[in-house]
Amino acid sequence: MTASPQEAEPLIAIRDLSVSFATGAGPADVLRNVSLDLGRGRVVGLVGESGSGKSTLASAIPRLLPRNLSRLEGSIRYGGRDLLALPDRELAALRGTRFAMIFQDPMAALNPVFRIGTQLVDLQRAKRPKDRRRALLARAAAMLARVGIPDAERRLSDYPHQFSGGMRQRIMIAAALLAEPDLLIADEPTTALDPTIEGQIVALIEELRQDYRGTILLIAHSLGLVSQLCDDVAVLYAGTLVESGPAAAVLGDPRHPYTRALLACEIGPGVARRATLASIPGEVPDATRLPQGCVFAPRCPQAAEPCRAAVPPLRTLGSGRSVACALV
Amino acid sequence: MAGALPVLLRHAGQRLASTLLVLAGAVALLFVLTLFISGNPAQVLLGPRATPEAVQAFAQAMGLDRPVHERFALFVWNVLHGDLGTDVVSGRPVAALVVEVLPYTVTLTLSAIAIAVLFGVPLGCYAATHPGSVLDRAAAAVSIGFIAIPNFVVAILLLLVFSIWLDWFPVLGVSRSGDIGDQLARLALPAVSLALGWIGYIARLLRASLLEVLGEPHIRTLRAYGVPDRTIVYKYALKPAATPTVAILGLGVGRLLGGAIFAEIVFARPGIGTLVYDAISSRNYPVVQACVLVVVALFTLTNLAVDLSYAWLDPRIRRAGDR
Numbered sequence: 001m002t003a004s005p006q007e008a009e010p011l012i013a014i015r016d017l018s019v020s021f022a023t024g025a026g027p028a029d030v031l032r033n034v035s036l037d038l039g040r041g042r043v044v045g046l047v048g049e050s051g052s053g054k055s056t057l058a059s060a061i062p063r064l065l066p067r068n069l070s071r072l073e074g075s076i077r078y079g080g081r082d083l084l085a086l087p088d089r090e091l092a093a094l095r096g097t098r099f100a101m102i103f104q105d106p107m108a109a110l111n112p113v114f115r116i117g118t119q120l121v122d123l124q125r126a127k128r129p130k131d132r133r134r135a136l137l138a139r140a141a142a143m144l145a146r147v148g149i150p151d152a153e154r155r156l157s158d159y160p161h162q163f164s165g166g167m168r169q170r171i172m173i174a175a176a177l178l179a180e181p182d183l184l185i186a187d188e189p190t191t192a193l194d195p196t197i198e199g200q201i202v203a204l205i206e207e208l209r210q211d212y213r214g215t216i217l218l219i220a221h222s223l224g225l226v227s228q229l230c231d232d233v234a235v236l237y238a239g240t241l242v243e244s245g246p247a248a249a250v251l252g253d254p255r256h257p258y259t260r261a262l263l264a265c266e267i268g269p270g271v272a273r274r275a276t277l278a279s280i281p282g283e284v285p286d287a288t289r290l291p292q293g294c295v296f297a298p299r300c301p302q303a304a305e306p307c308r309a310a311v312p313p314l315r316t317l318g319s320g321r322s323v324a325c326a327l328v
Numbered sequence: 329m330a331g332a333l334p335v336l337l338r339h340a341g342q343r344l345a346s347t348l349l350v351l352a353g354a355v356a357l358l359f360v361l362t363l364f365i366s367g368n369p370a371q372v373l374l375g376p377r378a379t380p381e382a383v384q385a386f387a388q389a390m391g392l393d394r395p396v397h398e399r400f401a402l403f404v405w406n407v408l409h410g411d412l413g414t415d416v417v418s419g420r421p422v423a424a425l426v427v428e429v430l431p432y433t434v435t436l437t438l439s440a441i442a443i444a445v446l447f448g449v450p451l452g453c454y455a456a457t458h459p460g461s462v463l464d465r466a467a468a469a470v471s472i473g474f475i476a477i478p479n480f481v482v483a484i485l486l487l488l489v490f491s492i493w494l495d496w497f498p499v500l501g502v503s504r505s506g507d508i509g510d511q512l513a514r515l516a517l518p519a520v521s522l523a524l525g526w527i528g529y530i531a532r533l534l535r536a537s538l539l540e541v542l543g544e545p546h547i548r549t550l551r552a553y554g555v556p557d558r559t560i561v562y563k564y565a566l567k568p569a570a571t572p573t574v575a576i577l578g579l580g581v582g583r584l585l586g587g588a589i590f591a592e593i594v595f596a597r598p599g600i601g602t603l604v605y606d607a608i609s610s611r612n613y614p615v616v617q618a619c620v621l622v623v624v625a626l627f628t629l630t631n632l633a634v635d636l637s638y639a640w641l642d643p644r645i646r647r648a649g650d651r
């Protein structure tokens with residue numbers, strides 16, 4: 001990377017993104033004024049406790065939000081257009097061609113009653129509408145071999161249940177790479193796998209960076225994973241982006257008390273892959289009843305008067321870093 | 329995949345065996361039931377003025393005077409040989425009567441299923457993708473209506489409106505000529521009368537399971553890759569959603585056959601229905617027995633087909649390929 005991400009035009013620029021869902025307990029404000037740049041060719045790690053809004057943020061980009069969406073504000077700029085203002089049809093045309101996704105649970109992400117080959121053909125259709133089925137199957141076989149599935153051509157006629165969890169995640173990675181997307185969104189691609197398999201998938205993602213130079217938004221459940229795979233990192237807490245910047249800088253010198261607490265939970269990148277982020281005392285606030293001022297205040301060891309007065313805005317610190325804390 | 333076919337065959341074999349068992353049970357039950365039928369059939373058939381000697385001779389000819397176990401053995405033996413007895417009225421073999429009318433009933437039932445599927449499936453898909461829409465709510469209301477109204481009432485209403493009032497369709501019977509158009513015209517109303525309730529029923533069942541499937545993660549994968557809604561619903565959601573619908577449809581074939589009997593009577597079509605109706609009226613019970621046996625056979629065979637279709641619908645049932 002020659003240009004640092006903050007100077008070059010980012011691939012995706014998210015500004016003041018707010019997302020709410022209608023629930024029985026009233027509107028749940030799942031994302032509040034989130035601003036984040038996804039630089040071209042960067043691997044951006046998104047971390048935060050379960051329920052902090054990581055998946056919601058990721059699915060807001062291709063606008064794959066649930067039906068009970070009640071508020072969608074702000075902007076997501078991509079290629080000179082605001083994705084949130086794009087007509088449905090135009091946005092759908094970007095899915096599978098410019099954006100591709102890998103999901104957390106590879107067991108459930110593939111259709112149980114269709115052959116892998118059939119699914120990979122249809123997943124490539126948007127990208128290559130004119131290609132023959134045979135050509136798409138050949139591409140699929142080559143990509144499956146590339147992601148480490150032995151005997152790929154023959155296994156196209158197998159069903160998902162005939163593959164292990166790790167192999168299924170390899171299939172999903174193949175599907176994403178077949179789309180040759182500008183942005184690859186990977187939503188906790190290794191969380192559902194056991195540690196050895198997780199290691200293999202992480203190694204595969206690292207290795208694939210040689211071929212795939214697009215942007216990756218990697219939702220990670222641990223900072224260890226982020227330090228291993230990511231150029232940049234963004235930390236979400238209860239729907240608020242609390243800190244972002246180059247991974248080395250943020251993890252080496254965290255500024256936000258929440259980022260610090262997260263790091264403290266993980267003894268070291270290798271050991272603590274499974275460490276739970278929930279080991280910070282206290283609980284994530286309910287999205288329908290968020291506290292006044294800083295959302296982290298109820299759990300923050302440094303919380304003081306100014307923290308509860310107003311929501312601390314995300315401020316840039318220079319060299320691509322931003323923090324949302326009243327005391328920084 | 330190599331192991332899948334033998335497993336399917338073994339599965340089919342097991343199911344076939346249990347089907348035969350059910351049929352054997354049906355044969356036994358049928359025989360027992362005839363023992364409880366009131367009235368001496370010989371007396372009934374020969375009329376009140378028949379001499380006791382004539383009645384006696386007739387009963388002897390029919391084997392009605394033998395001990396029960398002998399009659400049962402004979403009955404089973406005959407059924408196994410395709411001999412379903414002799415029509416006490418015409419003296420013709422019952423099997424021949426049944427074979428003659430069976431195609432009419434099968435055609436009617438299959439046409440009804442085809443119509444129900446042809447309309448019910450798209451309606452269910454539409455309702456699942458447009459929940460709460462006018463068509464969705466209308467389909468729900470109409471289907472509940474048709475499920476509540478007995479089949480023969482629908483049949484009579486259709487007959488009144490379309491044949492007698494509007495005069496769009498021939499009134500009754502079947503065409504004995506080879507004229508396909510005429511045959512179809514005479515098939516249309518009875519088949520529709522049978523299918524109407526099922527269209528809404530299939531649509532409701534399918535809607536429910538589609539809504540469930542459409543919420544599953546693999547559907548989200550397809551959306552994330554820009555797969556068109558049409559492909560998502562009619563290909564990737566319909567197949568996993570079809571299993572419960574097919575299961576209930578299979579069980580419903582019994583009801584459908586029952587409905588076919590009434591439709592045949594109302595529309596005066598030849599078939600198992602009219603055959604059994606006439607036979608019951610005249611206590612012609614070899615014919616009644618044969619008809620019941622055929623209906624039970626049709627029902628169990630349909631369930632066999634339904635069961636085998638699961639393996640096609642859901643490859644996870646074919647365990648052999650597991651790794």
Ligand SMILES: Nc1ncnc2c1ncn2[C@@H]1O[C@H](COP(=O)(O)OP(=O)(O)O)[C@@H](O)[C@H]1O
Binds near residue numbers: 022023049051054057
């Ligand atoms: N469709 C929905 N309706 C209501 N609340 C939702 C919905 N989807 C997610 N949420 C809530 O939004 C919050 C963020 O969810 P999510 O984005 O999945 O978090 P993460 O991926 O970080 O675990 C959670 O509290 C979750 O319960």
Ligand code: SF4
Binds near residue numbers: 258296298304327
């Ligand atoms: S604003 Fe205050 S409460 Fe919030 S993180 Fe900073 S110090 Fe803690």
Ligand SMILES: [Mg+2]
Binds near residue numbers: 054055056187
């Ligand atoms: Mg998530």
